[in-house]
Amino acid sequence: MNTDELIAEDIHGYLKQHENKELLRFLTCGSVDDGKSTLIGRLLYDSKMVYEDQLAAVTTDSKQFGTTGGTFDPALLTDGLKAEREQGITIDVAYRYFSTSKRKFIIADTPGHEQYTRNMATGASTCDLAIILIDARHGVQTQTRRHSFIASLLGIKHVVVAINKMDLVDFSEERYEEIKADYTEFVGKLELPDIEFVPMSALNGDNVVNTSEHTPWYKGGTLMHHLENVHIASDRNLIDFRFPVQYVSRPDLNFRGFCGTISSGIVRPGDEVMALPSRKTAIVKRIATMDGDLEQAYAPLAPTIVLDREIDVSRGDMLVHPNNVPKVDQAFEAMLVWMEEDALQPGKQYTIKQGTTTATGIISDLRYRIDVNTMHSEGVDKLDLNEIGRVVIDLSRPCAFDAYSRNRSTGAFIVVDKISNNTVAAGMILDRDPDSAASRRREISEKRGTEIKVHESLISAEERATRLTQQPATIWLTGLTGSGKSAVAYALERRLFDEGKSATVLDGRNARLGLSADLDYTLDDRKENLRRAAEGAKLFNDAGHIAVCAFLSPSAEDRAMAKAIVGDDKFIEVYLEAPEDVCKERAETDEFAKTNKDMAAFSDMAAPYEPPAAADLVLKTDDLTVDQSVQKLYDLLNERGLLK
Amino acid sequence: MDDQPIPAVANNDQAGRLRYRTHIDPQSTQEEDASVTPQKLTHLKQLEAESIHIIREVASEFKNPVMLFSVGKDSCVMLHLARKAFYPGKPPFPLLHVDTTWNFQSMYTFRDEYIVKELGLECLVHINEEGLKDGIDPFKHGSRKFTEVMNLGALRQALDKYRFDAAFGGGRRDEEKARAKERIFSFRDQHHQWDPKNQRPELWNLYNTHVEKEQQIRVFPISNWTELDIWQYIYMEQIPLVDVYYAKERPVVEHEGQLILVDDDRTPPELAATAQNKWVRFRTLGDYPLTGATESKATELTDIIQEMLLATRSEREGRVIDADPGASMEEKKRQGYY
Numbered sequence: 006m007n008t009d010e011l012i013a014e015d016i017h018g019y020l021k022q023h024e025n026k027e028l029l030r031f032l033t034c035g036s037v038d039d040g041k042s043t044l045i046g047r048l049l050y051d052s053k054m055v056y057e058d059q060l061a062a063v064t065t066d067s068k069q070f071g072t073t074g075g076t077f078d079p080a081l082l083t084d085g086l087k088a089e090r091e092q093g094i095t096i097d098v099a100y101r102y103f104s105t106s107k108r109k110f111i112i113a114d115t116p117g118h119e120q121y122t123r124n125m126a127t128g129a130s131t132c133d134l135a136i137i138l139i140d141a142r143h144g145v146q147t148q149t150r151r152h153s154f155i156a157s158l159l160g161i162k163h164v165v166v167a168i169n170k171m172d173l174v175d176f177s178e179e180r181y182e183e184i185k186a187d188y189t190e191f192v193g194k195l196e197l198p199d200i201e202f203v204p205m206s207a208l209n210g211d212n213v214v215n216t217s218e219h220t221p222w223y224k225g226g227t228l229m230h231h232l233e234n235v236h237i238a239s240d241r242n243l244i245d246f247r248f249p250v251q252y253v254s255r256p257d258l259n260f261r262g263f264c265g266t267i268s269s270g271i272v273r274p275g276d277e278v279m280a281l282p283s284r285k286t287a288i289v290k291r292i293a294t295m296d297g298d299l300e301q302a303y304a305p306l307a308p309t310i311v312l313d314r315e316i317d318v319s320r321g322d323m324l325v326h327p328n329n330v331p332k333v334d335q336a337f338e339a340m341l342v343w344m345e346e347d348a349l350q351p352g353k354q355y356t357i358k359q360g361t362t363t364a365t366g367i368i369s370d371l372r373y374r375i376d377v378n379t380m381h382s383e384g385v386d387k388l389d390l391n392e393i394g395r396v397v398i399d400l401s402r403p404c405a406f407d408a409y410s411r412n413r414s415t416g417a418f419i420v421v422d423k424i425s426n427n428t429v430a431a432g433m434i435l436d437r438d439p440d441s442a443a444s445r446r447r448e449i450s451e452k453r454g455t456e457i458k459v460h461e462s463l464i465s466a467e468e469r470a471t472r473l474t475q476q477p478a479t480i481w482l483t484g485l486t487g488s489g490k491s492a493v494a495y496a497l498e499r500r501l502f503d504e505g506k507s508a509t510v511l512d513g514r515n516a517r518l519g520l521s522a523d524l525d526y527t528l529d530d531r532k533e534n535l536r537r538a539a540e541g542a543k544l545f546n547d548a549g550h551i552a553v554c555a556f557l558s559p560s561a562e563d564r565a566m567a568k569a570i571v572g573d574d575k576f577i578e579v580y581l582e583a584p585e586d587v588c589k590e591r592a593e594t595d596e597f598a599k600t601n602k603d604m605a606a607f608s609d610m611a612a613p614y615e616p617p618a619a620a621d622l623v624l625k626t627d628d629l630t631v632d633q634s635v636q637k638l639y640d641l642l643n644e645r646g647l648l649k
Numbered sequence: 650m651d652d653q654p655i656p657a658v659a660n661n662d663q664a665g666r667l668r669y670r671t672h673i674d675p676q677s678t679q680e681e682d683a684s685v686t687p688q689k690l691t692h693l694k695q696l697e698a699e700s701i702h703i704i705r706e707v708a709s710e711f712k713n714p715v716m717l718f719s720v721g722k723d724s725c726v727m728l729h730l731a732r733k734a735f736y737p738g739k740p741p742f743p744l745l746h747v748d749t750t751w752n753f754q755s756m757y758t759f760r761d762e763y764i765v766k767e768l769g770l771e772c773l774v775h776i777n778e779e780g781l782k783d784g785i786d787p788f789k790h791g792s793r794k795f796t797e798v799m800n801l802g803a804l805r806q807a808l809d810k811y812r813f814d815a816a817f818g819g820g821r822r823d824e825e826k827a828r829a830k831e832r833i834f835s836f837r838d839q840h841h842q843w844d845p846k847n848q849r850p851e852l853w854n855l856y857n858t859h860v861e862k863e864q865q866i867r868v869f870p871i872s873n874w875t876e877l878d879i880w881q882y883i884y885m886e887q888i889p890l891v892d893v894y895y896a897k898e899r900p901v902v903e904h905e906g907q908l909i910l911v912d913d914d915r916t917p918p919e920l921a922a923t924a925q926n927k928w929v930r931f932r933t934l935g936d937y938p939l940t941g942a943t944e945s946k947a948t949e950l951t952d953i954i955q956e957m958l959l960a961t962r963s964e965r966e967g968r969v970i971d972a973d974p975g976a977s978m979e980e981k982k983r984q985g986y987y
């Protein structure tokens with residue numbers, strides 16, 4: 006029974022059939038005039054996806070715009086925007102839909118012209134399969150290589166090489182074999198695991214949907230046969246469970262669920278899951294959907310996961326199985342397709358969106374550029390529009406990710422310009438550890454600890470305390486920009502000096518000008534800034550002085566690090582608390598604060614301020630004058646017996 | 650919520666009769682789930698998940714989103730997906746019905762009785778009050794002027810009034826050739842203008858949600874659904890629809906080459922006098938004077954799908970406003986219609 010009969014006689018049967026169809030997304034790549042539009046039109050037409058009124062319009066249009074001398078031109082079925090139509094060219098990616106009794110198809114149509122790399126990467130990012138068109142008269146061209154390279158870069162597993170316009174080479178088997186051999190030779194270098202070849206004429210329909218009588222020597226299936234039968238189910242990664250949390254649902258006090266799309270893998274109620282980056286674990290209690298709870302959920306479904314206990318999970322975190330975790334790091338290496346007129350600038354801050362995580366990132370290293378035509382790599386200092394390069398990206402906070410080759414979802418990211426808000430690049434994470442300045446520093450310092458022994462001073466701490474009439478301590482003032490850290494720090498230093506004590510201020514802004522002048526504002530570099538400050542404070546303490554440190558230090562973890570360096574007994578954590586709007590207002594009148602990117606601790610910015618859970622002293626600076634704050638600090642030092 | 654003046658009803662149904670319908674078919678869905686396995690995924694499950702992802706992304710990344718709700722079938726599917734996205738909670742954004750005051754009566758019933766009362770959702774209603782005061786009338790002023798004022802104008806007013814930063818729309822790429830290139834996240838400048846040359850590339854499911862203060866964004870979560878997918882989903886999920894989608898004997902008149910429903914007493918009397926009862930249904934919904942009926946006996950959802958599949962005309966033909974020649978869809982998009 007054909008489709009029309011089935012619809013007419015058994016609509017329920019037809020709907021059942023349609024309901025169970027699989028989805029295949031593919032893109033068509035070819036240079037201008039290889040016959041891409043013609044092929045798409047032919048697929049739509051031969052699979053009866055064209056309404057008669059559309060056909061009537063095309064027949065009229067064929068006379069006006071067509072390139073076929075007034076006869077039916079399938080290419081006109083797929084034309085888009087008016088301006089483009091008048092110019093006779095198509096720009097950008099257009100999506101087309103059709104279905105057969107077996108599958109539903111989405112075509113990403115990316116026409117060939119100078120924006121090609123950008124458009125093809127965009128189209129390919131969601132596709133399972135690529136059709137690469139070759140004009141039988143011209144054979145494998147530079148563009149053919151380029152298309153194949155981009156397809157492999159974007160992780161497309163299935164390629165059909167459509168050797169088109171066979172009617173113009175008399176359906177020559179020899180020509181077909183020659184092109185096939187050429188293609189097979191160069192493509193060996195690329196990662197394209199599944200390649201099929203089809204000799205066809207898109208214009209006349211040979212081997213597109215219907216088997217051609219002109220190619221009796223060809224034993225393979227038609228293009229449509231491949232599209233309907235290519236095995237794509239195993240392309241989905243069902244092994245590594247990855248669930249980037251997209252939205253936290255709290256409709257009432259009794260329900261707290263994590264909404265998201267499963268990137269890969271399978272999850273079931275009862276599974277133990279770990280939240281990244283916190284590494285806290287819990288058990289999956291329910292997998293909730295409006296259609297009822299699920300016994301299992303898998304990629305790419307989008308359920309809501311309920312856990313058995315309250316652990317801190319928010320948007321941007323990832324749930325995984327504890328025995329199969331992705332990498333969690335603040336840097337990765339990646340291939341980058343640059344999509345913007347303004348060239349990539351290494352060192353500039355961009356917004357990086359990976360999964361549901363948004364972070365600030367800098368491209369800290371541009372390793373090389375790949376020539377898309379020759380696939381050779383070459384050293385460069387910038388990437389221009391439509392260029393592809395290998396880079397190292399440093400992030401402001403840790404992200405969970407996999408290599409793109411293993412996971413097309415958790416291994417992909419986009420780069421957004423902070424000023425224009427445009428999407429400027431697409432990236433694919435490589436299966437390789439980055440070698441950034443930050444991670445190098447980390448490695449060196451870890452090794453250093455085991456290599457070198459501390460040299461002891463000949464003067465004891467007691468001798469110093471007696472001479473200076475005080476015990477050394479580090480008073481660590483933390484709080485938002487504008488909370489009054491510096492004002493309080495310097496006033497305290499003055500007060501202690503006037504009382505005959507010896508104190509020194511270590512101030513965030515001064516550190517940025519000297520001690521940490523070489524550091525950036527990535528999370529890694531901020532941590533390093535605080536490490537240096539704490540080491541500095543420790544030196545003062547060792548010399549018997551009181552160190553007054555005024556550092557925003559938004560991260561509880563970083564403050565804990567400072568405390569560990571200085572020593573628990575000497576570290577006094579003081580939280581300068583003031584409402585955010587008060588701080589903002591104060592900060593706005595401060596020239597330095599305006600340009601200081603440590604300000605990013607305001608809640609609408611990248612790294613949120615984490616207030617200390619157990620500060621030694623909290624100063625509500627919107628109620629207290631500076632002198633009152635200093636007095637409270639002074640009293641605290643006295644109480645602890647540090648000024649004797 | 651705005652108070653909504655419902656025009657006098659000339660040919661009302663018997664009181665109490667609900668004017669929306671849920672298709673219930675014992676043969677559909679239930680046993681189907683067993684055939685969906687991790688290894689075998691149906692296209693509708695995949696499309697559903699993708700749409701849910703888009704809707705949640707907007708709810709997470711925008712401060713003040715809204716869902717444009719036209720009461721038509723695409724809106725109903727979009728809303729159903731939004732309900733799924735946040736279940737057991739409700740969608741964390743309101744619906745917005747841009748009301749020309751000339752919609753089919755049964756659309757108002759559907760909105761008030763089903764969407765608001767039964768589902769308990771918040772539905773804002775916006776009417777262009779100036780247009781109303783000026784007595785803009787589709788019979789007198791023609792479809793172009795009427796739509797410009799009461800539809801496009803009202804939509805722009807509403808978006809400005811509530812300062813929405815993102816608006817979901819039920820547009821699909823398969824509706825029209827010009828839509829094939831539309832992004833899922835489509836940017837509009839402060840004048841609600843769409844610039845086809847200045848849209849961002851969309852890769853994977855990583856949507857760039859960063860916008861300037863004045864910019865807004867239209868989001869089309871069902872971009873990749875086809876008309877058949879929509880109907881199939883309504884069938885599988887038993888989504889209720891406004892009853893004028895189903896064929897029934899209704900009073901219609903011939904007007905500008907179309908069959909128009911006599912839905913209330915605003916039909917000019919000389920026209921109303923020619924009314925005849927015919928078996929008709931509507932393929933798209935909108936304003937009754939501008940929406941042509943199709944003669945049909947399709948009283949069940951499956952009949953409608955059958956007719957749709959066997960039909961030879963494209964969907965929007967029934968709408969008078971789209972009878973404008975050429976690639977007019979683009980014009981409308983530039984003006985902020987979509």
Ligand SMILES: Nc1nc2c(ncn2[C@@H]2O[C@H](COP(=O)(O)OP(=O)(O)O)[C@@H](O)[C@H]2O)c(=O)[nH]1
Pocket residue numbers: 035036037038039040041042043044072073080169170171172173205206207208209
């Ligand atoms: N003889 C012949 N001409 C073809 C075939 N496919 C496409 N063409 C013609 O090649 C030209 C370019 O085709 P088109 O589909 O517009 O190419 P596109 O730029 O890749 O979209 C048109 O004149 C088509 O009619 C084919 O199989 N045989």
